[in-house]
Amino acid sequence: MIPIRSKDCVGSGAKANVHKANETILVKVPNSSTIAEGNSPFSQEAKFYNRVLGEKERCPDIVECFIASPDFIFLSYCCNNTLAHRYFKYQEREIRPNGRPRKLLSVKEYEDPALIARWIQQLTSALAFMEKLGYTHNDLHPRNCLLDENLNLKLSDFDQATTIGQFLESLMEPWAIKLTSGPLRNTYGLTSARTEQFAAGTFLFTMVYGHEPYEDIHLEEDPIELRRRFRAFDFPELNRHEVFDEFISACWHNVYPNMALVAYDIKRKTKDIASPPRNKAIDHLKEKNACIALLQGGLLGPEQALSYQPYWQRYLHAVIGRFFYLWKCSFNLLGTLFCI
Template sequence: MTSNIIKLPGKISAYTFLSRGAVGWVYQINDRIALKFARELDSEEFAKENDMFDLFEKHPPCPHVIQSFLRLPNANFLAFMSGGSLDDRLRSHQIRDGHFGKVLRVVKTEPVELVERWLRELCGAVVWLESLGYVHGDLRPNNFLLDGRDHLKLGDFDCAEKVGEPSSGNGAPWARVLGEDADEVGARRGSFGINGPRTEQFAIGSNLYCMVYGLEPYEDRDDRGPIIVKLLRDMKFPELRDGHLDSIISRCWRGRYRQLKDLLEEVEAISGMTPSSEAMSISREYLDDYRNECQALVEDGLLGNMSRSANPISTPKGVRGPDSRKEAS
């Protein structure tokens, strides 16, 4: 049997390795560009993510979604996020029982003002994606990237699904199997339900819990896995405090927001963000420069044999108003 695993081109391995995800390796090319390289030949998930970026480029960019500069069938050149992932940030403040064991102690949590901003940016990205007819499908700290000014950018779109279709679900605590107490369940009991405001706000609630408390829901328990699935199904959630962010977590878990934009409006009202503190999308001018830089890397053989056999499948259009400016990273 022929393996579909792609051998990593030698030139890529000379760059700084950042992470390995389900569908690709990620390397830092320089202080502006990261490269995501497919782990398997003709990966459907990798192609799906490229297709999502194609869709994004037909619309004015969202400042809370990572931007892609150049894409080939097995490679995607993306904006480099110097702050790493939110998961990296959370883990740096945890003491664990082994690398993947339960969290024994959280030694530091983030300032409330920063958490409010992250929530605002996450909700902005999810509402924008919904306006295009999609849910992200994999909202979790690993997929939230931070730039050099600590702005949150949503990444990894290989699990995106259309609004209104049956949800493929996710692992606990990012998704909830519908149980006996769900009013709207009907024949969908035991499934993840239908993609839409309910599925996405539940995931947002769990991610906000991470931001506020510094660990995943129930990540301080010895008995996890199937036990957590059952607890969430039965709507038995971790104990919360009385803060305004705790109230949002609770309402998200219980599906109280009829539309995601209702959640966004509430978050905007409390976040206190000003135009000067807002994240910015990369302008058309810089997008063109970065695209050309990526193309030059490809032509110089960065991707090995496929550099000479594959043409770019997409280049960014980068629509942006006159207030565009280069994003710091």
């Protein structure tokens, strides 16, 4: 395990842990089980971030990445946690004996439509940018969207991201829908604008209604019935907001041929509703140098610290190491001769 116990852990999952490295930077590291895997989701996430870093123009709606490798990823810190965390505070749920939340009882408060409009604009903008790079996210969920200090949505967690046209294996109802006909019948199909817009529709439903589709009648506890309803296009009634409801329905019925048109249409329809974003400029070079300084200071252990030292220092370390190795061999040889 990478030794960063002294740093604050701000998130943990099955594949990786996230630590706060300083006031503006997070470091994401794979856990032990993921490190043992060859082509792991973590290394795929690093690959996607490096693809983004290779672009001249960045998307402000994707969390900023400073350095990405198969061993660690440095990201911009978003101080307002995840969107899922924000919505959880609006809900009343049963509590298990172990203190963990269970099924939904009620929604105590609904989000401001102006913020919802801004967030769905930012989400679809990020997805359209990914599509331009030839990728799909494949794991849209409020827990995978961060909120910065100005409550801008930043899409994150790209460990399930793939190039367009791969089998969708990371989502199920209500975030995806199985095909009912054709050669891919009874699968969720290939990753594409169809799968991404369906998930975007469920995402917007969750923001507008305060819970996932059919969670109010606890169908998450009956996945067979939930799957049956979705396959029959028996979706929840939409009656809270005309513009949002129309967009949700369009996404669920695969109206848009690509994510660029999804982003364009929702921006056009919500331009008079959305609160304007206030994006804070990030000095990418300054933050990248700060990440390198953290590595050189031993944040991720001595091996990573050495690999980010200047060339002369690494060369000197190698020479000294070789000297001590030869000295040890000579000492052992002399000891053997004297014993004889």
